Amino acid sequence: MAEGSFGGAYGVGNVSFRVVHDNGEDTQDITPIVTGVTWAGDVKKPRRSLEVNLSNTRDMRTRTIFIRIGGEVRFYVGDEERFRGVVFSDDIDVAGSHSFTAFDTNIYLTKNADSRKFKKRRASDIVKRLCDDFAIPYGVIEDTGYVIPKLYFTKETSLWDMIKTAITETEKEMGVRYSVRNVNGELVLRQRKSELTERVVEVEKNLTSASNNRSIEEMRNQVKIINDEGFQLKVVKNDALIDQYGLMQHVEKKSDNSTGNTQTADQLLADLGTIEDEADVTALGHPDMVAGTAVYVREPMTRITGGYFVTADKHSFDPNGKHTVDLTIAATPELPTLEYEAPNEGGTA
Incomplete structure (x- = not known):
């Protein structure tokens, strides 16, 4: 295994990583020929990715190993599995310089589209139904509570856009944020607050x-x-914000018989009445610093000080285990939302 420098609250210590690939015949630990790993995610996307670079030859004539498109790959940091996914592409040249890219199984939310009608269903029910229908493995799906009167997708719509829309409608009514992630090869839906893991970047x-x-x-x-x-x-x-920045109005359409107009308006005002505060940070890596978690940053020149929400991350590991991370962070959660506009009647149930 490769050893390097990160760990603890400040990213100093030791790390080992391991890449395991299933070529259809057996499972191979390919770490000895790995020359670099990039592991990345974004809250706007349902899946994480893993790109692995290899020196895949001993004699400049034949491959050391074969990577199977569609094969399963697992990535470990220390003894903990951090990624499990499917190889979607690979590339090799005559010198044996080889790379492949894998995505976790949430990628199939963006690779499948349909037209659907949902009536009186919770967002959590919609997630389970779509996963069942399209053979997407899932684990913990927290009950989202709010029963959405109807969501009609009469045009071709990706499964991810359907789920984002259902979650957005729920969040507007309930004021509770949710995240979609993948854990050990299974889709999970949880309240956002349960995903926060604070780390210090200083x-x-x-x-x-x-x-x-x-x-x-x-x-x-x-x-x-x-x-x-x-x-x-x-x-x-918000009179204080109007006085300071000028009037800027958002209009939201709801039916007359819809309940919770005040709660929806208050929640929208809280979400929209903020200064967009986004930063890019590069630091010594820690595997807990991923999209959907929180970090605490202290940097006086840019005045990036306080708790921030990680909206995107890209972790890089070199052959010696040196681990760095590029983070995009926001003072308020930047969530993958999609507004619902009711179409004309139609669609497939």
Whole structure:
């Protein structure tokens, strides 16, 4: 195994990594010929990826091993499995320089599309139904509680867009955030708060570079709820933000008989009435720093100080086990949402 430098709160210590591939005949530990690993994720995407680089020849004429497209690959940091997925592509040249890319099984949410009608179903019910119908393995699916009156997808829509829409509708009504991840080859749906694992990133300790961007372009400080005919049902506003930045209104359509207009408006105002505060940080790696978790950052020049939500991560391991991570972080959770617009009646149940 390769040994390197990360671990603990500040990313200092030792690491070992291991890559195991199933070629259809047996399971191979291919770590000895690995020259680099990139392991990455993004909250806007349901899957994580693994790219592995190999020196796949002993004599410059034949391969040391064969990588099977569709084969299973597992990635371990220390003794803990961090990724399990399917090889989707590989590339090798005459010198034996070889790379392959794998995705966890949540990738099939984006590789399948359908038209569907859901009536009086929870988002968690929709996730289970789609996974069952398309043979996508799943584990823990937390009950999302809110019964969505109807979601009609009459045009070809990816399974991931259906799930994002159901989760978005639930979050607007309940004020509870959810994340879709993959654990040991199974899709899991959990409340966002249960995914937070705080790590410290600090200048002169484990932070190597950082940049910060702040904007009010996406801010909305007044929310108006209207019905299908355009009549006003509810208006909420943040006077302090209006005084400071000017009026910026968001309009949300709901039916007259929908419950929870006030709660929906309040939740939207809380979500939209914020300054977009996003930063990029490079640090010594820790495998817990992944999209959907939280980190605490201290960097005085960019004023990136406080708790931040990781929206994207890219971990790099070299043959000696040196581990670095590039993080995109936000002061408020940047969630993969998709607004629902009711289509004309139709679609497949």
